[in-house]
Amino acid sequence: MSEPLSKVDSAVQGLSSSPPKEAVKGHRRASSSAAGVYNVNDLEAQGIDLKIAPETQRLGWKINTSPTTVEEKEHLKKLLTTPPVKKIDLHFPLGLEVTARNLKGVTIKDALDAIHKAYKKRADDELDRPYLAGFEWDKEESWTRLVVHLQKDAGPMNHVSKKKKKGGDAE
Numbered sequence: 001m002s003e004p005l006s007k008v009d010s011a012v013q014g015l016s017s018s019p020p021k022e023a024v025k026g027h028r029r030a031s032s033s034a035a036g037v038y039n040v041n042d043l044e045a046q047g048i049d050l051k052i053a054p055e056t057q058r059l060g061w062k063i064n065t066s067p068t069t070v071e072e073k074e075h076l077k078k079l080l081t082t083p084p085v086k087k088i089d090l091h092f093p094l095g096l097e098v099t100a101r102n103l104k105g106v107t108i109k110d111a112l113d114a115i116h117k118a119y120k121k122r123a124d125d126e127l128d129r130p131y132l133a134g135f136e137w138d139k140e141e142s143w144t145r146l147v148v149h150l151q152k153d154a155g156p157m158n159h160v161s162k163k164k165k166k167g168g169d170a171e
Contacts, residue, residue, distance in 0.1 A: 056111075061131065
């Protein structure tokens with residue numbers, strides 16, 4: 001019974017049965033943020049002006065309804081600003097401020113989602129001006145935020161109804 005063991009006990013010998021793993025460095029995945037998307041603070045430091053997508057002014061969207069109710073769905077996919085930013089604060093005239101975020105560039109839908117989250121529990125009669133009129137960027141007031149403008153009605157929406165498009169020239 002005093003024969004030497006034929007198998008090596010890895011716990012005793014300090015060896016592991018699997019090969020040693022490479023040390024993983026603590027950095028983010030490169031795919032989580034897109035190339036060409038800026039931090040708004042970096043744009044301010046470089047003095048690069050923001051341009052807001054003009055489509056935001058003719059959405060006719062009610063702020064306490066889901067952004068999916070917007071008729072022109074292709075507008076929702078467009079970037080809110082040029083150059084694209086990772087996040088931007090949206091400031092309401094009465095003092096409320098919400099932040100829209102997207103590491104691949106804030107889209108119009110991201111901004112509407114952030115606004116909707118703040119207003120979704122409000123009833124129609126609570127809202128003095130329930131429709132989005134558009135956004136304004138005032139670099140003298142604050143470089144890093146957009147002012148949200150609201151209006152009493154949906155306003156003129158510049159689009160052709162889908163029924164007219166399908167009908168063609170026949171009347």
